[in-house]
Amino acid sequence: MPLLQVSNLHVSYGSIRALHGIDLEVEAGKIVTLIGANGAGKSTTLRAISGMIPSEQGAISFDGHSILGTPPHRLLEQGMAHVPEGRGIFGNLTVEDNLALGAYIRNDRDGIRNDHERVLELFPRLKERLKQSAGTLSGGEQQMLAIARGMMSRPRLLLLDEPSLGLAPQFVQTIFAIIREVNQQGTTILLIEQNAHMALQVAHQAYVLETGAIAMRGPASELAASDEVRKRYLGIA
Amino acid sequence: MGGFATVLLVIGINIVLAVSLTVVNGFTGQFSMGHGGFMAVGGYVAAMIVYYGSLRLWGSANFAGGFLSSASGDGAWLAGGDVLFVVACLAAGLAAAGAGYLVGLPSLRLKGDYLAIVTLGFGEIVRVVLQGTAPQIARSKADVVRETPVWKLATHLGGAQGFNLLPTYATLFWIYFAAVLTLIVVYRLKMSSSGRAFLSIREDEIASQAMGVNVTKYKVRAFVLSSFFAGVAGGLYAMYLGAINATDLGFQRSFEVIIMVVLGGMGSISGATLAAILLSILPEVLRAPPPVWPAGLALLVVMVIIQKVGISFGLTRGPADGIVLNIAISMRSLRRSWKFKPLVIVAGVTMALETARLVCLQQQIDIAQYRMVLYALMLIIMMIVRPEGLFGVREFWDYLPRRRAHSPSGPVAEASA
Ligand SMILES: Nc1ncnc2c1ncn2[C@@H]1O[C@H](COP(=O)(O)OP(=O)(O)OP(=O)(O)O)[C@@H](O)[C@H]1O
Ligand SMILES: [Mg+2]
Numbered sequence: 001m002p003l004l005q006v007s008n009l010h011v012s013y014g015s016i017r018a019l020h021g022i023d024l025e026v027e028a029g030k031i032v033t034l035i036g037a038n039g040a041g042k043s044t045t046l047r048a049i050s051g052m053i054p055s056e057q058g059a060i061s062f063d064g065h066s067i068l069g070t071p072p073h074r075l076l077e078q079g080m081a082h083v084p085e086g087r088g089i090f091g092n093l094t095v096e097d098n099l100a101l102g103a104y105i106r107n108d109r110d111g112i113r114n115d116h117e118r119v120l121e122l123f124p125r126l127k128e129r130l131k132q133s134a135g136t137l138s139g140g141e142q143q144m145l146a147i148a149r150g151m152m153s154r155p156r157l158l159l160l161d162e163p164s165l166g167l168a169p170q171f172v173q174t175i176f177a178i179i180r181e182v183n184q185q186g187t188t189i190l191l192i193e194q195n196a197h198m199a200l201q202v203a204h205q206a207y208v209l210e211t212g213a214i215a216m217r218g219p220a221s222e223l224a225a226s227d228e229v230r231k232r233y234l235g236i237a
Numbered sequence: 238m239g240g241f242a243t244v245l246l247v248i249g250i251n252i253v254l255a256v257s258l259t260v261v262n263g264f265t266g267q268f269s270m271g272h273g274g275f276m277a278v279g280g281y282v283a284a285m286i287v288y289y290g291s292l293r294l295w296g297s298a299n300f301a302g303g304f305l306s307s308a309s310g311d312g313a314w315l316a317g318g319d320v321l322f323v324v325a326c327l328a329a330g331l332a333a334a335g336a337g338y339l340v341g342l343p344s345l346r347l348k349g350d351y352l353a354i355v356t357l358g359f360g361e362i363v364r365v366v367l368q369g370t371a372p373q374i375a376r377s378k379a380d381v382v383r384e385t386p387v388w389k390l391a392t393h394l395g396g397a398q399g400f401n402l403l404p405t406y407a408t409l410f411w412i413y414f415a416a417v418l419t420l421i422v423v424y425r426l427k428m429s430s431s432g433r434a435f436l437s438i439r440e441d442e443i444a445s446q447a448m449g450v451n452v453t454k455y456k457v458r459a460f461v462l463s464s465f466f467a468g469v470a471g472g473l474y475a476m477y478l479g480a481i482n483a484t485d486l487g488f489q490r491s492f493e494v495i496i497m498v499v500l501g502g503m504g505s506i507s508g509a510t511l512a513a514i515l516l517s518i519l520p521e522v523l524r525a526p527p528p529v530w531p532a533g534l535a536l537l538v539v540m541v542i543i544q545k546v547g548i549s550f551g552l553t554r555g556p557a558d559g560i561v562l563n564i565a566i567s568m569r570s571l572r573r574s575w576k577f578k579p580l581v582i583v584a585g586v587t588m589a590l591e592t593a594r595l596v597c598l599q600q601q602i603d604i605a606q607y608r609m610v611l612y613a614l615m616l617i618i619m620m621i622v623r624p625e626g627l628f629g630v631r632e633f634w635d636y637l638p639r640r641r642a643h644s645p646s647g648p649v650a651e652a653s654a
Pocket of ligand 1: 018038039040
């Protein structure tokens with residue numbers, strides 16, 4: 001049984017229909033990526049899964065239980081963390097406070113301290129900047145903080161919305177290396193990316209979203225090799 | 238009572254108001270414009286309990302407090318009147334908190350600035366309703382008060398005349414007791430993990446939700462807590478003036494408190510406190526403006542000294558693990574050249590203020606009447622010069638220079654900027 005199962009998901013913003021009938025599965029322990037053009041509905045899919053926006057129709061189950069209509073803070077308690085598009089860093093709070101807020105729902109002090117250490121090992125840059133206002137971090141550092149903060153709730157499933165957005169190439173490499181590392185430490189990841197090239201490299205499974213519906217699905221390596229994907233998303237003729 | 242003591246009382250009440258509003262407008266980033274309304278709710282509840290309560294219990298609404306409520310009172314620290322007064326203030330807080338819950342719940346569920354609109358309306362409704370209440374039952378009619386059921390007494394709140402002739406219990410002791418209590422509660426809240434949750438809502442509501450913060454619940458909590466203290470402040474206000482009138486607790490009052498919060502820095506407790514102190518003194522100063530130039534001159538001298546001589550101080554962990562206060566002074570003249578701009582600004586502002594004062598004196602203009610204009614000007618200047626307020630979201634001690642622990646044998650470190 002997959003950790004996350006989405007079937008026939010419909011979502012609208014008022015009269016605008018953003019998703020019409022999405023089916024998607026995420027196996028435990030895997031990295032699954034969702035790629036697609038701007039406005040295809042990728043962020044919408046993640047928001048609906050994590051309960052930030054209501055779904056009109058369809059079913060979403062997490063760990064075998066239906067989670068349709070469950071508010072985000074409950075889902076977080078059940079082990080699903082969402083790192084939203086645009087990072088959502090608390091700019092006037094320190095890096096340390098941001099991390100502490102990531103563990104907001106937990107109250108096992110020792111566990112939190114361990115995860116704090118673990119996360120700082122993954123992101124040494126943050127360690128040097130714990131007392132700095134998060135708003136003064138560089139874009140790449142903010143993205144690191146967003147991921148680190150997402151991990152502080154010790155999620156089983158991490159939803160990442162465009163973690164490489166606006167980052168310089170070497171930073172993109174670092175971020176993807178970390179994503180792989182986090183996954184190897186046991187966190188399942190659902191990854192949304194514009195950078196289809198990198199996403200298809202780290203992911204096990206991939207879905208291609210086109211105007212609110214799944215157009216293609218399969219093992220990431222197979223999709224990366226398909227002519228259609230190469231032409232449309234990898235820019236290779 | 239002397240003018241100075243009165244100003245101190247006003248400062249104390251304003252601290253309660255400003256610090257409590259900081260919880261809503263500062264911490265959670267919502268915008269409440271109804272603090273005056275909550276103050277009115279609390280003030281009238283307290284007035285009713287103390288006035289009619291005294292008449293029912295003792296047949297007289299005379300002062301019946303102990304030492305804490307009147308320095309001249311003899312005997313016990315606390316007397317029956319004080320107990321009634323404290324109960325009344327608690328009830329005032331609870332009533333205002335209840336009103337806050339009813340007003341806040343529907344508007345805080347929604348995103349956006351609905352709270353501002355709803356609280357603005359709420360304040361006006363409270364004022365109009367209170368002004369429409371029946372006349373107060375006279376002090377001499379204790380028997381009438383005894384026979385009237387409580388719910389009916391609650392409609393005899395004095396109407397447009399206000400609720401008057403209350404025994405005055407709110408002394409410096411009680412007001413500063415409440416102020417310190419407010420400061421402690423709000424400070425502890427800010428430093429707790431819930432405090433971080435409040436601030437995160439203000440920073441980014443969606444991300445805050447993603448952290449698992451129940452945004453609506455927290456916004457309502459903040460609002461209810463803030464209303465509670467506004468109600469207590471209303472009770473203190475009524476019991477210090479010996480009267481309360483809803484006309485004085487309208488939008489203008491709410492606006493004054495908002496200015497304190499904005500000037501102090503949205504979310505800074507020490508900032509709100511400082512702004513409350515300054516803005517409470519301001520009307521007194523305006524009544525008879527003292528010469529400005531001595532202060533300006535003194536400031537100039539201090540600035541020259543600071544520019545030429547670096548002074549820094551801080552607390553560091555000393556050799557024997559004790560805390561050491563160290564002050565380092567070093568001549569900086571060799572390292573820094575003059576900075577003229579701040580000196581010119583201070584001199585210019587001093588001259589402008591002094592001129593304004595003389596013009597007002599000569600033309601017999603009473604600037605105290607233009608207080609709201611001054612407030613508006615201050616807000617505008619603040620928004621241009623320092624939009625985050627005096628201290629931003631931080632506290633003033635966060636700005637004190639921090640020094641590294643110095644080694645026992647090492648030389649005292651160079652003064653830092
Ligand atoms: N709050 C909203 N109100 C109305 N329409 C919205 C809203 N959010 C998204 N949409 C619309 O829904 C569609 C899907 O948006 P979504 O944000 O899911 O795209 P996306 O695939 O994440 O795109 P991108 O790669 O640019 O982030 C778009 O047409 C967008 O305009
Ligand atoms: Mg998107």
